[in-house]
Amino acid sequence: MEEIYVRHVELLGFEKRFFPSQHYVYMLMVKWNDLSEKLIYRGYPEIYTFHKSLKEMFPIEAGDIDKKDRIIPALPAPKWLDNQKSTETRQSTLAEYCGSLINLPPKISRSQLVRSLFKVRPEDENPPAQHPLKRNETFVVSNDKTRDNTSEISGPIILESYRVIADYSHTSKYEVTLHIGDLVEIVEKSPNGWWFCQCDTKRGWVPASYLEPLDGPEESEEADPNYAGELYITTKAYKAAQDDELTLETGETIEVIHKLLDGWWVVRKGEETGHFPSMFLYRTGEKKEMASEEHVMRRQTPPPRRSTIRNAQSIHSKGRQRISQDTYRRNSRRFLQQKGSRPNQPRKTSKASTQSPLQDWNNRDNIPKTAGSSPGGELKGAPIIPPRPSPELIMERCTENTRKKVSVRKSKADKQHDHYTGASLYWGQ
Structure with a gap:
């Protein structure tokens, strides 16, 4: 008898149920x-539990031994409290996961674990009783929307693995306690330095x-400094706790x-630079509230800096x-x-303002022009000399x-000057 296996899985939508309590399927x-x-x-939650079991059954394909060998697609962990919005926005990710799962090698896609997940059950054919006062609500995905969403995903999402360098105890119900040496998967990297992991x-x-990171101490995603700067406004005052930080008040433009990925950005105020919590900043012209990080922003507590962590142990030499x-500070100044010296040409008078760019090109060799030169294509006066x-x-x-x-020459010159000055005084000159 031929083995039965899943050939295709299509996500049609989701259903909001109210019995025995409100949940989504x-x-x-x-x-x-x-x-x-x-x-x-x-x-x-059931699909995610299946995903964890699948990774345990196939550790090589899950990348537990070598992450380069990973072919099992990643699946974000469930949120603390599912709602209709999160259930709806997760549809494209789940559709892509199911499609990638079925396209895995037969030993995985046709395994008993996969067949058990998609096998029809009695409750599928005969749904449980509904709430006596509320009817189930069904939300169907349109074909156009499904194509648009799935086209944005080029392949399975592979979560990055990181190592914990020191013990961390949670300070709120939204955080998690970790121990040194633990390996975590990063679900979301928030710009404020708080990362959601599992x-x-x-x-x-x-x-x-x-x-x-496991590969090396450096963050591959961290951008280089941009000394041109981006304008931001402070949303909360912060007093510097270390020498390399800046003290700023609310409403200052910097x-x-x-x-930096740790959430402590380097900012410039005038000619001074220093670290400042990015969660107290928002770009000028943008709304400062971010709904996706509302529960993190509500704390208004910046993450600790690496320099304040005690007994940190890294695996990298x-x-x-x-x-x-x-x-x-030196590069910024x-x-x-350099930025201030670019437009150091003197302001042009009304006569010189009529000069065309072609006349500037004709004088590209910076040759001084005589006062009697013809006004057709020559400039009057001396060439522009940059300030020393x-x-x-x-x-x-x-x-x-x-x-x-x-410094050595200057010190010698000072000594000679002192010597000559002393000799002059001695001889009465």
Whole structure:
């Protein structure tokens, strides 16, 4: 007898039920290889429990031994409290997961565990009794919407694995307690430095500063500094607790020059730079409230910084390369000076304002023009000479070796000056 296996799974929508309590189930049309079609109802927690069992049954394909070998698609953990919006937005992810699951090698896609999940049950053919006062609500996905949603997903979502570098105890019901050496899967990386992760059966928010990548100490997703800066406004006052942080009041406009994944961004106020909690910032012209992080923002507590963690133990021999505030400040001032020196040409008079760009190109060799030159294509006056940089700027831009030599010469010159001054006084001159 030929083995029965699932050939195709289509997500039709979901149903909101009120008995025995309010919950949601997805409607799945399962097509088998014997050409039969069955409509089944499955809750998301059950599908996620199946997903965890599948990973335990096939550890190599789940990437537990080597993540490069992972072919089993990832599935985000259920939320603490499901609602209609989360159930609806999860449909495209679940549809993609089922499609990827059926396309896995036969030893997985045709396993007993997969068949048990999609096998029709008595409660599928005869749904349980409804609520005496409320009727079940059915939400069907349109074909156009399904195609649009699934087209945005190029493949199965693979969750990143991180290692815990120190013990962390949760401080709210939304967080999770972790121990050093635990491996967690990252479901969401929030810009404020709180990451939603899952560890075995636990899931919740943890500070990103307590986690490190497995491949190396550096974060591949972390952007380089942008000294041009982006304008942000502070939503809450913060007093610096460390020397490399900035104290700012509510409503101040600053420039963000480096967005770090731990949630402590480097900002610039005037010529000063320092770390500041990103959860107290919002971009100018945008709404500051973020519904997806409402429960995290309500705490108004920035995550701890890596430098404040005690007994941190990393598996990498080289630590994470951090840029010092002196480097941030020096590069920032250099950028501002270069930016200010670009438009240092004197303001043009009304006569010179009629000059065309072609005339500038004709004088690209910076040749001075005589006063009697024809006005057709030549400029009057001397060529534009850039201002000489200040001694402090020269010392800032030169190399360390040059800086040392200049310091030695300066000290010798000072000694000679003192010697000559003393001799003059001695001889009465």
